[in-house]
Amino acid sequence: MKLNKKKLVAALAGLFAAAIFAGCGADKNEAAGEKVFTYGTMSYGAAMENAGTNPHVSYNGWSTLRYGIGETLFRFNEKMEPVPWLAESFEQVDEYTMKIKLRDDVVFSNGKKMTGEAVKACLEDLVAKHDRAPKNLKLKSITADGQTVTLVSSEKMPTLINALADPYACIIDMEAGEKDRIVVGTGPYVAQKVTDTEMELSKNEKYWGAVKPKLDKIIVKSIADGDTLTMAMQSGELDAAQGLPYASLELFQKDSAKYKISQADTSRVYQAAFNYKTLELQDVRVRRAISMALDKENFCKVLLKGNGTPAVGPFPKSMPFGGDAVRAAAYDLEGAKALLKEAGYEDTDGDGYVDQGGKNLELRYLTYPSRQELPILAESLQANLKKIGVKLNVNSTDSYKSFLKSGDYDIFAKALVAAPTGDPEYYFLGNLLKDAVDNNGFYYSPQVEELAAKLHNTYGAEARAALAVAMEQQVLDDCAVLYASHLRMSLVMKPGIEGLKAHPSDYYEVSADLEKKS
Template sequence: MSRLGGWLAFALLVVLMVLLMVQIDRQWARMNDMTRIMQEQAEDIRRTRSLLRQLEHNLRNAQFESPTTRVVASERQKPDAFERVREAAEQTDYAAGDWLMLAFGSGIRTLTPLVSSDAYSSEVQNYVLESLLVRDPDTLDWSGLLAEDWVISSDGLTITFTLRRDVNFSDGVPLTAHDVQFTFDFIMNEIIAAPRHRAYLARIERVTALDDYHVEFVFNEPYFNSLQLAGSMSILPQHFYSKYIDDPRTFNESRGLLLGSGPYRMLDPENWTPDQGRIELERNPRYWGPVDPSFDRIVWRVIENDSARLTTFRNGDIDVYGARPREYQRLLDDSSLMERSSHFEYMSPTAGYNYIGWNQERAGEQTRFADIRVRRAMSMLTDVNRIIDEIFIGYAEPAVSPFSPRSPQHDPANQPIPFDLTRARELLTEAGYADRNGDGVLQDADGNNFEFEMTFFQDNEDTRRMVLFLRDLYARAGILMRPRPTEWSVMIDEYQQKDLDASHWAGPRVSR
């Protein structure tokens, strides 16, 4: 017994020593973080003193006001972009701190702005980058963010923004109108791999910094959405990204070049790589907003399997989980989980929509889907109502355009294409397809079977069920569809190269 007691005491001592070492490591990491932040704050103080000396010099020499600052601020009542944040911070149970743990359903190839093309990277960037304006989430009115005011010319061709004077990027460098001009010029530079952004901003003729805090957007023609176009452009720091003008290949192939003025920042804004398996943002200690960011850090883990992601949520290792419809019904019956979590049901105007992309050109040649009759027939064979009822258990609605049916941009004249097997067969016959050998499969005029692959993200169970359901529907019309589960990164590559037959996607919902 004495020997056993000695071993137990020794084991207990070892455990205590390990716990003590872990605690010391945590404290040491915390002290390193505090030291780093204090050094940054000291640099900020020195920079502020320099700015104050310059301001005093300008006042003595009566050079404070430039001609462009004589633009009279508008009388409009502008919504407060931080109203909701203020209200949350005033709640009695509000407490800042802790880490927010989240999960992505697939890995991210790059976090670099402009180069990235997926929704996950955009989610991360939204915490780091900021735009001149944002929309009020309740009224959809514009609120000033980096811009405190703006004036639109009578002909609608010019918008002049007045920038806030208290905004710094997360590395302490002030954000000015020159960064706004640089961002536009950088995007429009053909050597930068940003074709989608260039196409989006093509209506803007030029962007000019009038001085440090006034920037002018000039459009080449009147455009109803010009304020959205100018105000929503994420502003990049010139001092950080300008070096890549001479080295575009490094930028275009980069994985983690992300620095901005937002409430959070990358721990290392230049060296993140996908093989790290997670993305971690820390609170920006220089953030200019009136309320400090809530969490000390935001962390995303990559958990591609839906079931594994749910298990991680059940175990409390991630804080938020977007449940699939069937999962949600089961989770509501889990009393222990419901006691320690909150759940919400809502039809989001920005939640996106599922759609099938029919590739009309592959390897430089037109595919069968280039024929509008074939595409319309495939839409008529896709029984959307049954998909909603049987796959999504009613938690969906037919999408008839990129706009939410509850937005003012929705045209009520647009109606869903109905499921119509008879009319679909007629259209396919008109396009030259028929069962020429009696095997139940349609062939074209050359005797080739109407068959194709449906590419879809392999780790989404709802999508898998949907594609299998569609396979059976299409078979009733004599069409052979082969499901092709694929990794997300491979899907993106094949989409960009047009190297696929058809593919299922979840697209963005546009709500202006």
């Protein structure tokens, strides 16, 4: 975002944002005596697959958990260690069996007690309907006895409690069902209205927690345009915002008297998978050359304004199996050119692009705009690939799924949380194994498959980390995926907002601690 654009944002903030949010801001509601919190975010909506509250559908669980509607049996602390939440305790009976003792004081927002039978019904529906949960949980049977639930896995599950902290594992009342995208959870807030662009929540008067919810109403607004989100925050129409453009974030950092910012480094990674079905990309030298063309330092420091950390592999340096534990090809344009020449690509006709057999090396790059970093990454890589003679045609669209389905792409860039369960297995299961749901590059490595089988049956954090590092290094040696950066999450809020804190997991935002004091 250029300077003149930032000036425009400041100049038009009051007028434009007021027009957009007229009639639905916090002031009108609070005039009626309600304590209302209005939250603007770029991380909610149909394009993010979370415009709903049923955690058993796609990524709706992120909304259920983030906005205080539902809770999980276990949650992650600041060190990304799983600790009991709706569960009171657990016992690992053997390598296949776990007994979970539930809290005895938890009720759903409709007043119904959370029992073992209720949890059993919820988990059974989860594995029957969700696309990722069955492969992650490997549940063979679930039995309930009072406030105890016994889970038997079909395989050894060293990280079962980690997986049960995933947003899709929010416990909901199955008897209450789903109506108009709304389910009944155990969280401090209750969904009253859910659309593709907005969610309205009210206080859960029956909340079981020791700390009771303090707000009467919460309005979550999906604001996909960064300038609009910035203006709404500046004009006072929003009490807090998540996902502000990095250039705009500087405006709020400079005005500490009017705004507070909470930040946390996360394991959300921005990556680009090479499509192994593309003939040109079946040559590892071509994949490596493209990987070497991305200047990650410049991308993070300049383009992301310091709100990202260069990625080596899928996991950040803060994790024992990430960052410094692996190595990847360094930024080197001349080296990239040499690799392309070695692979048989040269600019024979002087048009600025390398070719082979009379055909330019031209690739289709697919991504989506709802994550602000992705279009920036596309532009950066496109510009640098031009320097080494590779033409990159960028398709940034909310309809990216249709292109994935049809196979009309050579490189697919996306953002995902690589270690949402604090363990490396989640990432490989979902993205890099032969049958992974999101293996968008159709990558297959016998070595990675073998190591994954060992990882799945290995207990102990240190041993698991060693296996994960070996798997990461194989993926990097194969240049199957280009890892660009890790996200630093920022929440901007008014001074009177308390209890809103960025978390390393990118899960927890609205809680009973959330307060609006002025």
